[in-house]
Amino acid sequence: MSRMIQAILTNPIAVIGAAGQLGGWLRQLLGERARTFDLPELDITDHDAVLRVLLAARPAAIVNCAAYTNVDRAEAEPDVCFAVNATAVAHLAEAAAELDCPLVQVSTDYVFGNTPGDNPPPWRETDVPAPRGVYAESKRAGELAALRAPKHLVVRTCGLYGHTTLVDQARNFVEAILRKAERGESLRVVDDQVCSPSYARDVAEAICWLLDVEITGIIHVTNAGATNWYEFAREILALRGLSVPIEAISTAEYNAPAPRPAYSVLDGARYASLRGAAMPRIHAALRAYLTWRSRALEKRNTSP
Ligand SMILES: NC(=O)c1ccc[n+]([C@@H]2O[C@H](COP(=O)([O-])OP(=O)(O)OC[C@H]3O[C@@H](n4cnc5c(N)ncnc54)[C@H](OP(=O)(O)O)[C@@H]3O)[C@@H](O)[C@H]2O)c1
Structure with missing residues (x-):
């Protein structure tokens, strides 16, 4: 048994950003193996707190799902955005180096702009x-x-839901x-951004596997295939049997504050060949x- 697998069996996996979409699934899939952190109890921009809390937790690996994810608001708040998405990752890398454990940093298709x-x-x-x-x-x-941490894995993903x-x-x-569709509102959705929207559960499951097999470097993990947001929206409506007017518009017409990649499909060949x-x-x-989702809503609506 490798040292890493042995450590994973005895030490927890630190999931940072555990209240978010991806972190929530990791928490669920890892079960008792997860030691979870998020705001407000741990702010990863606080260097001393990160070192203190993680060195005390002695995790076998640190998985960072925390991020400043509001892409448009980031244009007006670059300092806050960089503090969370960049400087804080250096704090985590320092902790990982001290602990001699891997740092898994979750990143984005948006790096290909x-x-x-x-x-x-x-x-x-x-x-x-x-x-x-x-x-x-x-x-x-x-x-x-993250790449400066002695043991690291950067997992790039896309369009999490x-x-x-x-x-x-x-x-x-x-x-x-x-x-919007359930309220009967009409939709305007961009059709000139091609990417691979991904179910956070699938990405979390892939990260659990990557942790167990000690993969390092950079890896692309998204659901397989490519679509655009307009086609994806049509698919959502069709699967839910919703019928509202939907219009395809361009990114220029949508006019969001932040730029969006026109094509950010990530090649999943490395992951597929490693995993088989x-x-x-x-x-x-x-x-x-x-x-x-339907089952979760049904359960919530029927529970006392
Ligand atoms: N969402 C996407 O479409 C997408 C696409 C590609 C890649 N990614 C990447 O995938 C990862 C996970 O994304 P996600 O959608 O799961 O994100 P999310 O749902 O927004 O969750 C991020 C979590 O991090 C927490 N957080 C923010 N600042 C923090 C801080 N200073 N200290 C500690 N925790 C902090 C957030 O708390 P608050 O909610 O209280 O701020 C939230 O619970 C991120 O690295 C993101 O960049 C996301």
Whole structure:
């Protein structure tokens, strides 16, 4: 048995950002192996607190799912965004080095902000990032901070949806579409951003596996395939049997404060070859989430 697997069996896995979408699923999948941290009890921008709390917890690995994730607000708050997404990752890397344990840093497809022309291949782990916008730049700086930890894994993912709790308060694309459509509102959705929206549960499950097999470096983990947000929204409506007017618009028409990549499909070949199986496909994952969501809502509505 390797030292890492032995340590995982006896020491907890520190899940940072455990109240978020991805952290919530990790907490659920790791069960008793998880030692969870989030605001307000641990603010990862506080260097001394990070060192004190993590050195006391003695985790076998640190998985950082915490982030400043409001892409548009980041344009007006670059300092806060960089403090959480970049400087705080250096604190975690320092703690991981002290503990001689791996740091798993979750990152984003947004590090690929340039437009690659017609029919581009998906981005590989070896491609050179070109982030555009405060959030993307801060996440790339966070990657670089994590890569300085002696044992590190940077997991890039995309378009996360699916929260373990508080289904109707969750902030993600699937819930935003469902909320509007269930109120009978018409939708305007961009059709010129191609990516791979991913079910947080699938990504969390992949991270658990990656932890167990001690993979290092950078790895792309998204649901397999590619779509655009307009097509994905149509799929959500169809699967839920909702019928509201939906219009395809351009990113320019949407006019968000932060830039968005036109093409940020991540190549999952490294993950698939290591694991011997690709990630679940986008549409299967969406169906799985909507089924889970219906059951979770039913359970909540029938519990006393
Ligand atoms: N969401 C996406 O579409 C997407 C796409 C690609 C990659 N990612 C990356 O995937 C990871 C997980 O994303 P997610 O959607 O699960 O995020 P999320 O739901 O927004 O969760 C992030 C968690 O981190 C916490 N947090 C924020 N600042 C913190 C701080 N200073 N100290 C400690 N905790 C802090 C948040 O607390 P509060 O809620 O109280 O702020 C929240 O509980 C992030 O690294 C993100 O950049 C996300």
